[in-house]
Amino acid sequence: MSDDTPNGFEIGKLMMSLWVPQALHAAAELGIADALANGALSASALAARLETHPEATERLLEALCVLKLVERGAAGYVLAPLGQFLRSDTEGSRRAWARLMGGFEVWRAWGRLTECVRTGEAAYAVGESRRTETETFDALFADATAATVFHQAMADGTRGQALGIIEALQLPRGASLVDVGGGFGELLCTALEHDPGAHGQVFDLEHAQRGAERLFAERGLSERARFVRGDLFETPPPDADWLLLKSVIHDWSDERSRTILDNCRRAIERGGRLAVIEPFAVPQGSDVPPAFAWIMAFSDLNMLVNTGGRERSREQFEELIGSAGLVVERAVSCGGFYSGLVCRAA
Ligand SMILES: C[S@@+](CC[C@H](N)C(=O)[O-])C[C@H]1O[C@@H](n2cnc3c(N)ncnc32)[C@H](O)[C@@H]1O
Incomplete structure (x- = not known):
């Protein structure tokens, strides 16, 4: 079974989905959704605001686009409806969840799952x-x-x-x-x-x-x-x-x-x-x-x-x-x- 079959991609995606909560965590920790709350920003403008590395910020934004949290438009990156949940001030905010679930302590504990099951x-x-x-x-x-x-x-x-x-x-x-x-x-x-x-x-x-x-x-x-x-x-x-x-x-x-x-x-x-x-x-x-x-x-x-x-x-x-x-x-x-x-x- 090669990786480009539907099942090959599915199993690979399941395994690599450990990347997802980390992308959400970084977005939440850095305050990306709050920074985009008032409208579109280019990656470099966002990076300047958050004091992050411009190119690395763009790479994270691209991953957030794939996850449908952010969209890339003519004026720059904007929050998609799902991304609103990463803001701190929205009614259904899950920013703290993203910080908790992708945070070091939870992450480290899950890294010991095999031993926990043993x-x-x-x-x-x-x-x-x-x-x-x-x-x-x-x-x-x-x-x-x-x-x-x-x-x-x-x-x-x-x-x-x-x-x-x-x-x-x-x-x-x-x-x-x-x-x-x-x-x-x-x-x-x-x-x-x-x-x-x-x-x-x-x-x-x-x-x-x-x-x-x-x-x-x-x-x-x-x-x-x-x-x-x-x-x-x-x-x-x-x-x-x-x-x-x-x-x-x-x-x-x-x-x-x-x-x-x-x-x-x-x-x-x-x-x-x-x-x-x-x-x-x-x-x-x-x-x-x-x-x-x-x-x-x-x-x-x-x-x-x-x-x-x-x-x-x-x-x-x-x-x-x-x-x-x-x-x-x-x-x-x-x-x-x-x-x-x-x-x-x-
Ligand atoms: C999973 S949280 C639930 C919080 C809240 N009841 C809710 O549903 O949103 C568990 C709560 O138990 C509290 N807790 C843990 N150990 C405790 C202890 N030894 N004495 C008092 N509260 C404790 C935690 O501080 C936390 O607020």
Whole structure:
């Protein structure tokens, strides 16, 4: 089979597609989409603005054209509709995602996939990294910039899903809420906007505080939202009517997840509720949209290498939840990829 057959190209493209997130990462990191937001620029004008090498900049722009992120016109390079997502200020911005996914830490972790599959361990626990990284987020939160990129990426990813999740949960009016491991608190902000009588807290590590408080201020919610620093494994979150736990459990092993759930149970023992919000993994071949099958398979591997966690089926979540002294009262579909399990203390 030669490389110019359709299948030869397909397999080659799959292998070389490792180049793609790096091109997106470079574009995002350098701020190419923001620089092109106001109209066409030649490669040399763009390079002058970004203080990059003109010829290398043109070569990157050509690759971005192939990816349909940028178009080459008579007046220079312009952003294509898909490229708008690489801007920092668009509604569906994915600039932080591109910075995170093509960034050194994620990239390095994926470079250890073979060893992770051999051992079943996350990248931080295999090979040389064993000496320096001891826990899930050590590498991803290595410095303030890395942590901010991570939290911004999570907030951007949550934004489009948040209203569907909050509506599906049918929270009681005027409730006290805690967004546990809420990062910048995108989900909490959406819940508070949805119910002007509600108030809440984000419970997360210190490096999310500044970004969360900025988001509260931007959304006019500083009076009703506050950030509480805390460690999921050391202290229960603050008591509340409802705890929201979105995209947290999939980061962790069953054992670590049980500790988180156990701590959450303590915070709702006086009649509160916990909503565990995650996509549910389904067996291969199930009747789901191909995009869902793709994202779940690769997200599961991403959890293996980056965090040591996993994607789980509804049954696996229910078993885990039950083992932490919680009872699932109802399951809701949140639209999009997410589902929620509403739990109370047993
Ligand atoms: C995948 S993100 C999910 C963020 C947010 N819930 C969302 O869905 O957009 C996981 C969150 O868990 C937080 N986290 C990780 N380890 C933690 C710990 N030991 N204590 C508190 N929060 C932690 C991270 O800072 C991050 O905000």
